[in-house]
Amino acid sequence: MAKYLLLKHYRGAPPAVNDVPMDRWTPEEISAHMQYMQDFADRLEESGEFVDGQALAPEGTFVRYDGEGRPPVTDGPFAETKDLIAGWMVIDVDSYERAVELAGELSAAPGAGGEPIHEWLEVRPFLTAPPTITE
Amino acid sequence: MDELLLRSLTPGVLGILVRRGADFAAAEDAVQDALVEAVRTWPSDPPRDPKGWMVTVAWRRFLDATRTDTARRRREALLDEEPAPGPAPAVDDTLQLYFLCAHPSLTQASAVALTLRAVGGLTTRQIARAYLVPEATMAQRISRAKRTVSDVRLDRPGDVATVLRVLYLVFNEGYSGDVDLAAEAIRLTRRLAAAVDHPEAAGLLALMLLHHARRAARTAPDGSLVPLAEQDRGSWDTASIAEGVRILQAALARDRLGELQAQAAIAALHADAPTAEETDWVQIVEWYDELVRLTDSPIVRLNRAVAVGEADGPRAGLAALADLDDSLPRHGAVAAYLHERDGDPATAARLYAEAALKAPNLAERDHLTRRAAGLNARGGG
Numbered sequence: 259m260a261k262y263l264l265l266k267h268y269r270g271a272p273p274a275v276n277d278v279p280m281d282r283w284t285p286e287e288i289s290a291h292m293q294y295m296q297d298f299a300d301r302l303e304e305s306g307e308f309v310d311g312q313a314l315a316p317e318g319t320f321v322r323y324d325g326e327g328r329p330p331v332t333d334g335p336f337a338e339t340k341d342l343i344a345g346w347m348v349i350d351v352d353s354y355e356r357a358v359e360l361a362g363e364l365s366a367a368p369g370a371g372g373e374p375i376h377e378w379l380e381v382r383p384f385l386t387a388p389p390t391i392t393e
Numbered sequence: 394m395d396e397l398l399l400r401s402l403t404p405g406v407l408g409i410l411v412r413r414g415a416d417f418a419a420a421e422d423a424v425q426d427a428l429v430e431a432v433r434t435w436p437s438d439p440p441r442d443p444k445g446w447m448v449t450v451a452w453r454r455f456l457d458a459t460r461t462d463t464a465r466r467r468r469e470a471l472l473d474e475e476p477a478p479g480p481a482p483a484v485d486d487t488l489q490l491y492f493l494c495a496h497p498s499l500t501q502a503s504a505v506a507l508t509l510r511a512v513g514g515l516t517t518r519q520i521a522r523a524y525l526v527p528e529a530t531m532a533q534r535i536s537r538a539k540r541t542v543s544d545v546r547l548d549r550p551g552d553v554a555t556v557l558r559v560l561y562l563v564f565n566e567g568y569s570g571d572v573d574l575a576a577e578a579i580r581l582t583r584r585l586a587a588a589v590d591h592p593e594a595a596g597l598l599a600l601m602l603l604h605h606a607r608r609a610a611r612t613a614p615d616g617s618l619v620p621l622a623e624q625d626r627g628s629w630d631t632a633s634i635a636e637g638v639r640i641l642q643a644a645l646a647r648d649r650l651g652e653l654q655a656q657a658a659i660a661a662l663h664a665d666a667p668t669a670e671e672t673d674w675v676q677i678v679e680w681y682d683e684l685v686r687l688t689d690s691p692i693v694r695l696n697r698a699v700a701v702g703e704a705d706g707p708r709a710g711l712a713a714l715a716d717l718d719d720s721l722p723r724h725g726a727v728a729a730y731l732h733e734r735d736g737d738p739a740t741a742a743r744l745y746a747e748a749a750l751k752a753p754n755l756a757e758r759d760h761l762t763r764r765a766a767g768l769n770a771r772g773g774g
Contacts, residue, residue: 306534
């Protein structure tokens with residue numbers, strides 16, 4: 259078993275096929291999309307492959323250490339930052355092929371016109387614990 | 394209360410319920426209920442006959458669950474039958490459970506989870522924590538696995554090799570959460586090796602014991618990996634090594650060599666060396682040759698290249714490496730090491746840094762990054 263992160267981008271991924279911003283969808287299309295995501299997560303739980311799923315607000319703040327005894331510096335959001343994460347799902351599956359298959363399903367979530375979005379999702383393997391037997 | 398004793402009763406009790414006519418899935422649930430009940434009541438009220446107590450409580454739970462089931466009428470004939478009392482052939486029951494839980498119709502992850510629960514007596518929560526998934530996910534994985542094997546009959550012996558693969562996986566994934574999976578794998582393999590006449594089962598047990606013996610030495614206090622050559626051999630568990638060697642020798646004497654015995658033989662040669670310099674690399678290469686013959690695995694050939702590098706010098710190791718596909722996992726790390734030994738720190742540092750990017754786990758990545766950094770610092774690059 260291996261864990262993979264399915265990463266959804268607000269920005270930074272190549273454009274989707276059905277690339278209509280969500281605020282141009284009908285309310286029913288938005289509901290259908292949400293339902294699809296929920297059903298997908300439920301199916302993964304039933305198949306014993308679900309680990310976690312979270313959505314992120316589009317706007318965040320950059321924070322950095324500013325020296326001993328000083329409060330951290332905050333800045334941003336920066337418009338020039340290319341990559342903007344929208345959310346993720348963590349899955350625990352038997353193979354890389356299965357992870358790709360599931361990412362493909364998730365990318366088929368319906369969008370404008372009830373048609374699949376075909377959005378690009380990023381599949382990233384987790385680093386694991388080291389195996390006990392090495393040589 | 395002795396949790397291990399309690400858990401060691403699990404497969405025997407489960408076997409008795411199944412033999413009395415309970416279906417596997419319901420019996421397994423009933424035994425889990427009885428385990429929970431035992432944890433609750435035994436500390437204040439320990440039974441005189443723990444196994445008898447477990448059978449009684451589990452059977453009652455099974456009957457309760459069955460009575461509330463919609464299929465009650467269909468099963469009433471079964472309930473009217475008085476269960477046969479008396480001691481059970483625990484070993485046979487246990488063995489059949491191993492086969493069932495490692496059934497080839499299951500995915501490896503399902504087989505691992507089911508084995509840990511039904512044979513190991515771990516709770517779903519413990520297994521979920523060990524594998525870092527939510528309890529609900531693990532519960533589904535286990536109940537799907539039980540459905541998958543629900544039609545498998547328990548009356549024929551299965552394939553020991555599939556069971557060994559599952560136990561190898563449990564051991565090799567190390568441990569997290571509150572369960573020591575490596576120790577659990579050893580416990581379950583020990584029991585299997587006692588129940589089945591199979592040199593590879595002994596080989597796996599020996600392999601586990603020999604690796605487990607080095608566990609304390611494998612990681613530094615900061616969690617970083619310590620390579621075999623740099624380990625404090627004084628902290629190896631000599632009792633575990635002695636047991637592993639003894640079991641391995643008995644298995645090898647039967648002259649039915651298999652992959653696991655050969656792996657254990659290599660581990661034994663490492664364990665046998667008082668210092669890294671005294672390692673018998675020539676013999677280790679010979680065992681790798683056996684392994685190549687048995688498995689024809691490219692990973693084995695890769696490990697063999699390291700051994701050849703030690704036995705015949707880094708140039709020979711690099712020559713052995715040249716025949717292998719460089720997309721193999723850890724190929725870059727091996728190449729880096731051999732170039733370092735060959736006195737080419739610049740190439741080694743570059744290869745270590747590249748290998749770090751491809752490392753499948755954090756400890757290995759950090760280790761490779763440190764090697765690259767160390768060489769770069771010395772080279773002033």
